[in-house]
Amino acid sequence: MRRLSARRRTRTRVRTGAAVAIALAALASGCTIDPSGADGKPPSGAGGGGTVLAVKIDNVRPARPHTGLDAADLVYVEQVEAGLSRLMAVYASRLPPAIGPVRSARETDIELLRQFDRPVLAFSGAQSKLLPLIDDAPVRAVPPGKAPRDAYYRGGGKPAPHNLFLRPDALKVSPRAGALESAGIRFGPKPAGGTPETRRTVRFPAARFTFDWVEYEGRWRITMDGERARTSGGKELSASTVVVQYAKVRPSRFHDRSGNVSPFTETVGEGKARVxxxxxxxxxxxxxxxAEDGTEFTTADGKPLPFAKGQVWVVYAKA
Known part of the structure; x- marks a missing residue:
């Protein structure tokens, strides 16, 4: 597993500590939907680079069907305000023409993405007090105000705010498949043991996901809130591996415009999982x-647990 040098970890702690102090000192509240980028600085994610592209994707009913989600290598499912869900799609091997709908980032994303090496993060905005933490995080943040002019557009026949889409090629990102290893993603033969299982449902307070194994197709078919998940082009969404990762989900110090507290999922630590x-x-x-380390997944006897080749879904369930 990749680890950072002591010097780099020290710099990261110093930067993070400074950002926390700034955020706590901020007096403004509410949610900034679209950071303006009015400081005149060049887009932090433009001009190439980036080991992966991470895109924060809306996942309420009006936002579906999704665009470009089937091209992601890795999809994280997180709980957000009011018990709803949001997705973090990670692209490491190929970029589709369009991705979306794109929505705002959360504090969980900052910690989660530290296991990648300078990922590019595409999102619509963030709560005003969270923006300093994102700016200071080791990510190349490219919300609309900091991205090239043609990177984002409104469309898809959906009502706002569920109609913001990304043209990833405009960001000039150069993802590489090997970057997934830094997050602990390992592919390999099916391990011994396990128990037969063809259906698993994971419930959030106001969302649910069901994964059905389709033997003749060799994939897990995905259902969200009781509806078969498809792309905007009609393709069914599916996964080769599903990880139900049980983690502590606690209130954060941030909230949305309506005053609903944003949950924070602790992805650093240890616990149980169902693969x-x-x-x-x-x-x-x-x-x-x-936060700089990837996530190790091991069997009950302590051996590494490899995943099946293909798209991986990691659902953070409350421990």
Missing amino acids: LREGRAYDARWKRTT
Whole structure:
């Protein structure tokens, strides 16, 4: 597993501490939907680079069907305000023509993305007090106000705010598939053991996800809130591996415009997980020592637990 040098970790702690102090000192409240980028600085994510592209994607009913989600290598499912869900799609091997709908970032995303090396983060905006933390995080943040003019557009036949889409090519990102290893993603043969399982449902307070194993297709079919998940082009969404990762979900110090407190999912630490692949379920343990480390997934006897090749979904369920 990749680890940072002591010097780099020290710099990261110093920068993060300064950003926390700034955020706590801020007096403004509410949510900034679209950072203006009025400081005149060049787009932080433009001009190339970036080991992966991470896009924050809306996931309420009016936002579906999604565009470009089937091209992601890795999809994280997070709980947000009012018990709803939001997705973080990570692209490491290929970029589709368009991705969306794009929505705002959360504090959970900052910690989650530290396991990648300077990822590019595309999002619509963030709560005003959270913006300093995002600016100081080791990510290349490219909301609309800091991205090239043609990177974002409104469309898709959806009502605002569920109609913001991204043209990833405009960001000039150069993702590489090997970057997934830094997050603990390992592919390999099916391990021994496990138990037969063809359906698993994960429930949030106001959202639910069901994964059904389709033997003749060799994939887990995805259902969201009781509806079959499809792309805007009509393609069914599916996963080769599903990880139900049980983690602590607690209130953060941030909230949305309506005053609903944003949940914070603790992705650093350790706990239980349930890994689904090829029609079987494996009881597993996950461990992530620091925010700069990837997440290790191991079987009950402590051996590394590889995933099936293809798209991976990680659903953060409340421990």
